[in-house]
Amino acid sequence: MSEIASETDRDSSSERFARGSRLVDLLSKTGLSLAIVTVILYGSFSSPVFFTAGNFLNILTSMSIIGIVVVGMTFVLVVGGLADLSVPATIACGAILSLGLQPIIGPVPAFIVAVALAGLIGSVNGALVGYLGVNPIIATLGIGTVALGIVQAAVGGVIVYGANPSSAEFVKGRLFGIPVVVLIFLITALIGHFILSRSFWGRWTLATGGNYSAAEASAVPVKAVKAGAFVITALAAGISGGLLGLTLQSARPLIGQGYEFSAITAVVVGGVSIMGGFGSVPRAIAGLIFVQLLTNVMVLEGVRTPVQGFVLGILIAGAVGMDSALRKRGIA
Amino acid sequence: MNSADYALNMRGISKTFPGVKALSDVNFSVKFGTVHAVVGENGAGKSTLMKVLSGSYQPTSGTIEVGGVEARLRRPADAQALGIRMVHQELNLVPDLTVAENVYLGRMPGKWGFLDKKDMLQKATTVLKEQGTAIDPQERLGNLSISQQQLVEIAKAYAADPRIIVLDEPTSSLSEHETAALFRILRKMRDAGIAIVYISHRLKEVLEIADEVTVLRDGSMIETRPIAGVSASDMIQLMVGREVSNVFPKSPAKIGEPVLRVNAISDGVNFRDVSFDVREGEILGLIGLVGAGRTEVARAIFGLANVVQGTLTLNGKNVIINSPAEAVKAGIAYVPEDRKGDGIIPAMSIRENISLPVLKRLTTLGRIRRNADRSLADQYVKKFSISPPDPERRVNLLSGGNQQKTVIAKWLAATPSVLILDEPTRGVDVGAKAEIHHIIGQLVADGMAVVMISSELPEVLGVCDRIVVMRDGQASPPIDRQDLTEERIMALATGEEVA
Incomplete structure (x- = not known):
């Protein structure tokens, strides 16, 4: 993943497997970039469509919506919060509200309110997980269901349609030749990367995930940091949902289904430890690129959907298994 | 006295961790039908020695005989198979099971995977009665007080028909009255021929219950003596008596407010x-x-x-x-x-x-x-x-x-x-x-x-x-x-x- 490797990556990852064998060491550093190159080579030979600007732009655009969630989810995994399963609900909340509120308060305020309310969902998750110590899987699953219910009840309908075509135009349009959605994703990724690797909050996040009680004893506000990761994820999912709604100009309650799985897959395949304490945004995005390319090749090859799911499932199980194995060698 | 009278005979036990010698050449023998106390300061090697005995640690060198037969204890199950039972300071019980189920946890009677509840209850009742405790075997364990739970833990060890029971600070959560009850049980088990290893910081209790005492210091066995004729101050002397070395004297600083x-x-x-x-x-x-x-x-x-x-x-x-x-x-x-x-x-x-x-x-x-x-x-x-x-x-x-x-x-x-x-x-x-x-x-x-x-x-x-x-x-x-x-x-x- 040298193309997007950053300085902080080298800081921490180079030592991670210092006790492992050289082969393991080499694989852990270059494995993902090798895999990405392999997929690109295979795709280029097997399909005439794959290696075209149009296809890559396609991949990039479809990657962007999920990519924004991946940035947030990275924080949840790094802080040791396992996973945020309320993402589908938060995305739906963002999409439904940003469309549904348009006729009332206009497109931009609608988007902002949608994201803010998504953040509220995240703070409830965060309060439960960080301050009350509820298991994150249960807490986010429960809160997601509750939030979705409230939004649906408030909106009243089953599907919400857009009322402001110009906002759709903007989101689907381009700025400096780059699709707006892609731009927003890149900005989110940069901000996320800055926070995790350069800011005190990011250092606290890594410390909390790395050793909760030592971080607590080092005057790190561990509870707030843990809660914060869920707020960050919810804000990201809110933005993602809002963009999704504006792009599609319609939103159903199940619009976000499957996004949590894709996001977790990308983060884990990117080598971010599910046990917390280790990972970076660029790594997670590398994982996302790999998964997206692989899916694209499978689609172009005509691989049936169930088989695609099978491959991705194997991938996530393999990545998690690898993480535990490496953790045993490296950290133990 | 020949070697068969000894429930346990540990010879020349050493255990080295990277950078630290936790035990060096320790000899430790316990006779059947005695209570044998082990005392020493924090870090003297008591728990390491007991972990070797329970199969949790492998000694770096030395031999262990259980009941006169040389044994290799590679894992806790080996020690348990030879009749060695540990009662730890932290209780290893399941609060949501009944007392009887806890006593037979992991060794429940029955056939083909079906639990014989009646048999288990009967056996547990017998064991508790033999110990002279008034605990209802059908009570949920979590409803008992900590000291009662401690007695259940001991009953659990006893029910396994052990030859050696190791108790690690068993009285730390007990009142004086409860301690007396515990001692009655220990004496009963001792009279039944079980060898009891009793680890405690409380020297008064050691004097009361033990027949023999072994003092450890800095990973070495200092002395084993019959308790008769030993006083608390003797034990303290043996526990600390070492030359003062390796100490960096403090540079005198000006002491203020x-x-x-x-x-x-x-x-x-x-x-x-x-x-x-x-x-x-x-x-x-x-x-x-x-x-x-x-x-x-x-x-x-x-x-x-x-x-x-x-x-x-x-x-x-x-x-x-x-x-x-x-x-x-x-x-x-x-x-x-x-x-x-x-x-x-x-x-x-x-x-x-x-x-x-x-x-x-x-x-x-x-x-x-x-x-x-x-x-x-x-x-x-x-x-x-x-x-x-x-x-x-x-x-x-x-x-x-x-x-x-x-x-x-x-x-x-x-x-x-x-x-x-x-x-x-x-x-x-x-x-x-x-x-x-x-x-x-x-x-x-x-x-x-x-x-x-x-x-x-x-x-x-x-x-x-x-x-x-x-x-x-x-x-x-x-x-x-x-x-x-x-x-x-x-x-x-x-x-x-x-x-």
Whole structure:
């Protein structure tokens, strides 16, 4: 993943497997970039469509919506919060509200309110997980269901349609030749990367995930940091949902289904430890690129959907298994 | 007496951990039908020896005979198969099962995977009756008091028809009355021919229950004697009697005004009415046996645990501390006992560990100033000669001593006025120990107030100016080092003498 490797990556990852064998060491550093190159080579030979600007732009655009969630989810995994399963609900909340509120308060305020309310969902998750110590899987699953219910009840309908075509135009349009959605994703990724690797909050996040009680004893506000990761994820999912709604100009309650799985897959395949304490945004995005390319090749090859799911499932199980194995060698 | 009379015969047992010799050439024999006490200071090797006996640790060298037959105990199941049962200080029971189910946990009677409940209940009733306890075998375990649970744990060991039962501090949660009940059961088991190994800090109880006593010190067996003719002070002498060596004498620092005053604090559970003060340039020792409440006091002062009563005065002002962050702000730092659990973030570098408590000070507009972060780490790596001298080295790749130096550096970076050190030299080699003493000496010379918790009496007597001895959650007033000897400290810590 040298193309997007950053300085902080080298800081921490180079030592991670210092006790492992050289082969393991080499694989852990270059494995993902090798895999990405392999997929690109295979795709280029097997399909005439794959290696075209149009296809890559396609991949990039479809990657962007999920990519924004991946940035947030990275924080949840790094802080040791396992996973945020309320993402589908938060995305739906963002999409439904940003469309549904348009006729009332206009497109931009609608988007902002949608994201803010998504953040509220995240703070409830965060309060439960960080301050009350509820298991994150249960807490986010429960809160997601509750939030979705409230939004649906408030909106009243089953599907919400857009009322402001110009906002759709903007989101689907381009700025400096780059699709707006892609731009927003890149900005989110940069901000996320800055926070995790350069800011005190990011250092606290890594410390909390790395050793909760030592971080607590080092005057790190561990509870707030843990809660914060869920707020960050919810804000990201809110933005993602809002963009999704504006792009599609319609939103159903199940619009976000499957996004949590894709996001977790990308983060884990990117080598971010599910046990917390280790990972970076660029790594997670590398994982996302790999998964997206692989899916694209499978689609172009005509691989049936169930088989695609099978491959991705194997991938996530393999990545998690690898993480535990490496953790045993490296950290133990 | 031939070897078949011995339930247990351990010969020449040594156990080496990387960098530490935990046991060296220990001989330990227990006869059938006796209660054999094992005493020693914290870290004398009692638990290591018992872990070897229970199959949790493999001895580096030495032989073990159980009932006259040589045995190799590769895992706990091997020891259990030979009839060796452990009753640990922490209970290993399932609260939601009944007493009977707990007693037969893992060995439930029945056929083809079906549980024979009636049989189990009957057997459990018999066992409990034999022990003379009035516990209903059908009661849910979680409804019992801790002391009753302790008796169930013993019944569980007894029901397995053991040859050797090892009890580790069984009376630590029992009242005097309950202890007497326990002793009745132990005597019954002893008279049934079971060999009982009894580990305790409470010398009075040892004198009461034991037939023989073995004293361990610094990983070596000092002496095994019949209890007749042994007094508590004899045992204390054997436990501490060693030459004072490897102690870095404190450089005399000018002692000033009290910095931290602890006024009658209690946490409602582990300690009560603890009062002391520590002055500028002073090292105050806080000592006591395991479970006396030393660490709990330190954690409470640092805001990691609640204080329900009492107050703290820092530099003349009353302070209320509810979290480590508030403690750091007030100027208190704490180097915890459990270095791996509470001290280091293993996956982070030396640099990232050191700057953690003061990260906000190194931050502009949310961004950590890289140069400030680096120079802080460089400064302490150099000052404490942390090795290897590479601030980017991941801290879990360092030796114990260097990890400890990193943790101390982390706290000095926060420039506290009071530093609490909990077992700062445990598990570090002699060289690193001297370096850490040297660092502490420099700190007090610069006017810092230091509270040092340690289990090593020579260290405490060599380094500290005044010493507070804790026992069962209560603290003695600070005593000048000149007025103390190792024997007197042990007497205070075991309750043989009241301060």
